[in-house]
Structure formats: structure tokens, C-alpha cells
Amino acid sequence: MYQADALDFTDKPAAYAELASQVRGLLEGEHDLIANAANFAALVFHALPMVNWAGFYFHDGKELVVGPFQGRPACVRIALGRGVCGTAAQSRTTQLVEDVNAFDGHIACDAASQSEIVVPLVRTDGSLLGVWDVDSPHTGRFDEADRTGMEKLCALFMDAVDRRNA
């Protein structure tokens, strides 16, 4: 059973290392994409302080469609290149947005969201699975330590996805 407790993020690298070890344990031995995505979103959402949304958008071959998440109901479909998620998907680079109000084309699903980090999820064959998106009601909530930590968590998630396809 998982406690899924909030972690102490005073030392961010240490907290992300602990979270990474929890993610490894949670996904180990399970290959179902939706099950792993749902548990990953729940674990990370409850571990991180000051976040109001955490979840997946999956690429359906044409656009991004919302997947398992924690938080308020979200926009269902996002075109590639649109908003923070669509930009991460199209550019395949992590988007770290300190103030969503200053991001041209930001899509406001929850008016409370003020900052956001979106990590692209790319399979080993180079195809786009989707993106991992975390929102905060605080401006400037995410920094380089979050980028490093979140990319590591997503790499572990993608390991489980690629194992499924192996």
C-alpha cells in the first residue's frame, strides 16, 4: 500500500530522489498505460506542495487529449503548438512557465493556475506519447530543480511504457 504523503521539499533534489524511488516501486511489474498513468499522477500530485493540477495529455496521432490526472476537470483537447502543453509537445522540450499570464497562448483550464511545468513524453522509437503537466496556484512555483526532478520522474514513467511495448 502507498501512503502517498506530501514530501518535505525543503531540499528539492533529495525530495525528488525519494519520489523517484516511490515511482519506481509503484510502476514496477505493471505495464498497463492507464493504470500506471493514473497512479503516477496520484502519487506525484499528493507528494508535491503547492500544486493544483497534475496529469497527462496523450497524443492521439493528431492532437493532445486529456488522460489520467488529479485536480479540477480540464480542457479535453489541445492542438499541437497551442498553449504550454501544445508547445512542449511540438518542440519536445520541457516548458517551465513562471507566470502563465505572461505566456502567449496559455490555455486557462483552472483560473487558479499561475505557473506551470510541462514535460514532453517521447517513446524510445522517437514517437510522441504526450505530455506531463503540473500547475501551481503560485507564480514562480517551479525552478530548475523541478525541471531536473520532473524530467527524471517522466523518464521512469517512459521506461515502464517502453517496457510495455518491448
Ligand code: SME
Ligand atoms: N494550461 C495548459 C492547459 C492544460 S491545463 O493547465 C490542465 C496549457 O496552456 O497548455
